Amino acid sequence: MATLQPSIALSPTIPRLDRRDIWLVSPFYDLTFIIFSSVLLVFPHISHAFLQSNIYVDLIVTMLIGGPHLFATYTMTLMEPDFRRRYPVYARGAYLLPVLIVTLAVLNLTLLVTIFFFWASVHVIHQAAYVADAYRMKDPRGWRWTSRIIDYGLLFTSLYPIATSKLIHSQFETGGRTLLFPDFLRMEWLPYVVWVLFLGFLAAFLVKTVWEYRHGLFHGPKTLHMAVATGLFLITPTLENLDVAFQGLNVWHSFQYLAVVLYLNRLRARRGLMSSRMVQKISGSGFKLYGMCLAFTLGAGVLFLATLGLVVHFGWFETGQMMGSLLHDQVYSDQHYFAFYSVVLSFLLIHYYFDHFIFLGIDEKITPAFAPLDPR
Known part of the structure; x- marks a missing residue:
């Protein structure tokens, strides 16, 4: 998707919109899989109510x-021969990350978790x-x-007002750890900024939205996506x-x-931009794509269990209690988190x-712009 192109000058005559122009794929696809799939965020809360365990x-x-x-990311990058050929240095640079991650996990797991959460938020x-840009660029x-x-x-500030206050007061705890925050930034006025x-x-x-509505430029799906994302990030x-x-x-x-990767892979295949036959085959169905990625996940799970067994056998990072007591939120295992973060991260x-x-x-050959396509 060419998000780096210069802005398009608005025509004095606003073109009439086709229904397909305001949706990335279709009303059903966008609302079900991209915007209102946000209702799934209750799943971890319901799971925790029954399991009483963060782990x-x-x-x-x-x-x-x-x-x-x-793992779906890899279908557009490492599993794509054309990507590896066009960007060899960037592709090979990814292999340095596991080395850095495991090293940090050994030396300072709290620092690794802090880096992870900051990068995850970005x-x-x-x-x-x-997604907002995809709607924007598709608008004629x-x-x-x-x-x-x-x-x-709005998006890049909505997650941090409350988070900044918790970080300053050492109240941002996750994985049994309090995230690190530089002392020179622990200023009481920073959250207000x-x-x-x-x-x-x-x-x-809000002013922009009203202006766009009055001038015939209002984009309902993009505005709805922005509202849902902003609200969830803030809360x-x-x-x-x-x-x-x-x-x-x-x-x-x-x-x-x-949902986005499935659509883009199918769009790439439709336009002849995909050089991997295997990715093209599995991207023909959402179930096939999910099944392959789930298989990779299960493989990573085996690696996690092997790593956990190794650190338990040799007694590395042996603090807290192990799996028999993990139903209690106050009990954490450094051995579990070392294995989990080393493998998963x-x-x-x-x-x-x-x-x-x-x-x-x-690169539009790797990330093509959205266009009307039957999502079935």
């Missing part, structure tokens, strides 16, 4: 949706911005840089159990991502690494 919720979400979504927001009426800047500003930025962009967004850090809260956001993010941060390339739309 089990993490494992279930990772296996069912989080893992498959991250990644989730970047995906929301990509054109788009304005001011609109794009306001949308970006973030709030001012967020509220300023929110006011600009998530307010919840007490941040592990479960962010897994809820992750479920929506992951489900939406699979090795795949997950490669996913982040490649997705910045995808979301920026640097």
Whole structure:
């Protein structure tokens, strides 16, 4: 998707919109799989109510949706011969990440978790911005840089007003750890600055939306997507159990991502832009794509169990209690988290690494612009 192209000048005569022009795929596809799939964020909360364990919720979400979504990235990058041929240095750079991740897991697991959560927050927001851009670039009426800047500003500030306050007061806990925050930034007035930025962009967004409506430029699906994303980003850090809260956001993010990748892969195949026959075959069906990614996830699960067995056998990181007591939220296992983060983050941060390339739309052969296509 050519998100880096210059803004399109608005014509004095606003073109009449075809129904297909305002949706990425179709009303049913967009509302079901991209926007209102946000209702799935309740799944981790319901799971936690029954299991009473953050660790089990993490494992279930990772296996069912989080893992498959991250492996879907590879169908557009490492599994795509043309991508590896066109960007050899960038593709090979991904293999350095597991080395850095395992090293950090050994030396300072808390620092690794802190880096992961910061990068994860940027990644989730970047995906929301990509979807907004996809709507924007598909609109035949054109788009304005001011609109794009306001949308970006709103998304990139909405997650941090509450989170900043919790970080300053060492209240941002996840994975049994309090995330690190630089001492020189622990200033009581900093959250107010973030709030001012967020509220300023929110006011600009509301004014912009009214202006677009009055001038015939209102885009319903994009505005709905922005409203849902902004609301969820703002509310998530307010919840007490941040592990479960962010897994809820992750479920929506992951489900939406699979829907976007499925569509883009099918669009690439339709336009003759896909050089991998296997990816083309499995992308013909959402169930086939999910099944392959689930199989990769199960393989990563075996690697996680092997790593966990290894650290338990040799007594590495032996603090806390092990699996028999994990039903209690107050009990955490450093051995579990070392194995989990070492294995999962090795795949997950490669996913982040490649997705910045995808979301920026640097190469239309890899990330083609959205166009009408039967989603069946």
